Amino acid sequence: GRAEITGADRDLAQMLQRLGKPVALAVNKADTDAREDVAHGFYELGIADIFPVSAEHNRGMDDLLDHVTRDFAVGEAPEEIPSIKVAIIGRPNVGKSTLLNALTGSERSIVSPIAGTTRDSVDETVLLNGVEYVFIDTAGIRRKGKTREMAEKLSVVMARRNIRMAHVVLLVLDATEGIVGLDATIAGYAHEGGRGLIICVNKWDLMPEGGKRKFEQDLRDELKFLEYAHVVFLSAQIGTGVKPLFKMIRQVYEASSLRVTTGELNRFVEALHYEERKILYITQASIRPPTFVLFTNKAVPLHFSNQRYIANQIRKQFGFEGTPIVVKTRARGADKQKR
Ligand SMILES: Nc1nc2c(ncn2[C@@H]2O[C@H](COP(=O)(O)OP(=O)(O)OP(=O)(O)O)[C@@H](O)[C@H]2O)c(=O)[nH]1
Ligand SMILES: [Mg+2]
Known part of the structure; x- marks a missing residue:
């Protein structure tokens, strides 16, 4: 979002649209509201679903993820007889x-x-x-x-x-x-x-x-x-x-078999007041068992007891009763911190 559309962008957009698959456009580096507006200039590439995002500042990710996962099957085959x-x-x-x-x-x-x-x-x-x-x-x-x-x-x-x-x-x-x-x-x-x-x-x-x-x-x-x-x-x-x-x-x-949207999860995390580290971002990766991935600001994985704490909070909040919950951590910038 900070640069002009290039010839390479145009070629790529055209190629992707010819594939006949759904295409979403993520316009990165949209760090501020003003920058978000700039993203709309990218409509000329002919891709209707545009998402201004900032990968660095974690903006716009909920919308993008909910959009790309919206047609994913929830649970098993479209309910005939479960x-x-x-x-x-x-x-x-x-x-x-x-x-x-x-x-x-x-x-x-x-x-x-x-x-x-x-x-x-x-x-x-x-x-x-x-x-x-x-x-x-x-x-x-x-x-x-x-x-x-x-x-x-x-x-x-x-x-x-x-x-x-x-x-x-x-x-x-x-x-x-x-x-x-x-x-x-x-x-x-x-x-x-x-x-x-x-x-x-x-x-x-x-x-x-x-x-x-x-x-x-x-x-x-x-x-x-x-x-x-x-x-x-x-x-x-x-x-x-x-x-x-x-x-x-x-x-x-x-x-x-329950799935919670990324938006709901991140609103939940914001309200959690979790102090051990900063949770930047959380998303549900799979069901049976419900598995959640946390992106945090530390390189070390979450301690077992903290993992359990977060799992229990998620269970209470969203009604995952009677099922184990798996919480995985992905450290953000893990390489940088090692150096
Ligand atoms: N009093 C009482 N006896 C029971 C009950 N359920 C099972 N039993 C008795 O316990 C014994 C074992 O029952 P099974 O159903 O064969 O046990 P199982 O777990 O299938 O055993 P294996 O197939 O050998 O592993 C039998 O004599 C049953 O009648 C119960 O609710 N109350
Ligand atoms: Mg038996």
Whole structure:
């Protein structure tokens, strides 16, 4: 914006328009309002979408980014029937198959009191209120002489596999046994997988009344990294607490598929009063999991606890409930500072 249009600009503009692709023109170095006006002189290049910007002073970026991303698909394919894939994971014998049967009203998955009756994935579909839920469990295949240790290893392998295939994960725990090491291991994979997560405390029918609050407190202490996950108490065998899962799954799926515009995000950051460093700019790079990129004035990445703080603020502000949020930092002028 500080120089005249050159012959090379004209050639390039013509070439781009011949491609038949949408073209936007960013007129850089528009540092002030007066300079922004100059940008309009660039209409003569024949490109209708002109954006005066200042890369150095971070002006006009919101509008430009919102413009170029405006036709990007939000979520999956243009909503016909949304199909939500839900993995049911957990260690042996916690009641995964019983829960699948309760959710789908079927006897599809083999339930057995013998731990580790499972080997391959099995899935079952339920259509409810215009949404398709595909539940993925581990098929019941009884094998003689399977040791407890082997069953446990297998439960981890299957959990990892099923997490990859899913949008939302149901982590099943056995209330009568509390939270054990293997639960935490499997939970860790769900978290790393970046999937929306609901913690299902099963076999609650066997528990004395009134213990929910204490149980949840202990659970939150043990699984601190899952602070975003909903916790529900249920009995897969009797069926109590099972029905509300559908609505919750849908909500978690929608939260993990949410996109926030760059404009909204930057207004939010301005109001945040974040003191550790200056956040120049923030944008959402992807969904499932919602991933945000921060451009800051420091070269070192954000400390883990600060990352978590910002993730939680974003979650509160925009309703990303039940899903992990990833915050990445890009340092501005990182090279300059190294020198
Ligand atoms: N009391 C009670 N028992 C349950 C409940 N859910 C499951 N069970 C029992 O727990 C045992 C294991 O249930 P499954 O559904 O086979 O457990 P699983 O997690 O699929 O086990 P694997 O496939 O071996 O990993 C069975 O005896 C079930 O009847 C529940 O809500 N309450
Ligand atoms: Mg099973």
